[in-house]
Amino acid sequence: MEFLQLYYFNLVAKCEHMTSAAAQLHIAQPALTQTIRRLEQELGVPLFDHEGRRIRLNRYGKILYKYSEQILQAADNAKTEIDDVRQQAERTVSAAFMAASSLLPEIVEQFYRKFPVIHLNIVQSLSGSGTHGNEDMTIFSAAEDQVTSEAILLLKEPLLAALPSGHRMACAASVALSDLKDESFISMGPETSLGSMTVNYCRQAGFEPKIALMCENPAIFRELLAYNLGIALIPQKTWRMKDSSSFVLKPISDLKCNRYVCLKMHKGKYESTAVRTLKDFLIQFFSKL
Secondary structure, three states: OOHHHHHHHHHHHHHOOHHHHHHHHOOOHHHHHHHHHHHHHHHOOOOEEEEOOEEEEOHHHHHHHHHHHHHHHHHHHHHHHHHHHHHHHHOEEEEEEOOOHHHHHHHHHHHHHHOOOOEEEEEEOOEOOOOOOOOOEEEEEEOHHHOOOOOEEEEEEEEEEEEEOOOOOOOOOOEOHHHHOOOEEEEEOOOEHHHHHHHHHHHHOOOOOEEEEEEOOHHHHHHHHHHOOOEEEEEOOOOOOOOOOOEEEEOEOOOOOEEEEEEEEOOOOOOOHHHHHHHHHHHHHHHOO
16 A cells, blocks of 8 residues: 555545546546546555545545545654654754864854744863864964865954063063063963964074973863963953963063964864854854954
């Protein structure tokens, strides 16, 4: 017994007229008649009693009609549920934030305020660059020579020198990175973008940094600056830090120490409307920083 046979039978039972049912199905009446006859042959019983030009369900037809209603309703429910799941999937965006994590609460709050029906799946990671996993997009930071043509540049920001407030250069308008060669540094881990940039820029300034303290957590890293345990290079905009009673932030004068915050889409993955919406939102958000 085929689903299409049940569908045709169900409609004929409701119309009680073969020609009317055929017109609603947009098929020829003889073809519909043949379908019903094949169904009756398969079941081995007649399903309708003929009363002139009209037909009515007999006792066998009523049994089949009861189950055909359940089957067709179940099929309709399945389609509805599939549509719901598909639409929810199309409204869900996954994004890996490997940089600018301190901006996440603000990004999420503003995005949900504008697009409340889109669901975000946020993954956080601190190391690597480019596409992180199977997410729709990845936000990462890199040095200039690491930014490829596949990446969308969201933000170019200087790195600042964070110095203890009692440091000998605390009152200077700016500092030369080379003048900090004898200082102890607080740094992110070597696998992180900021950690590797700290080492590379110090090498460009002519020295190997003395890493006195290494921390993998940006939030804890920022708190450690308040304890005067060393100096650090930190992003000017995305970390949202200001001078405090414990440390001061100074521009670097002898090198252009910049980091680039980029967006990379998952290569070859279909970009739904929700994915494109988040991509455009992030581009606009970072353009205002």
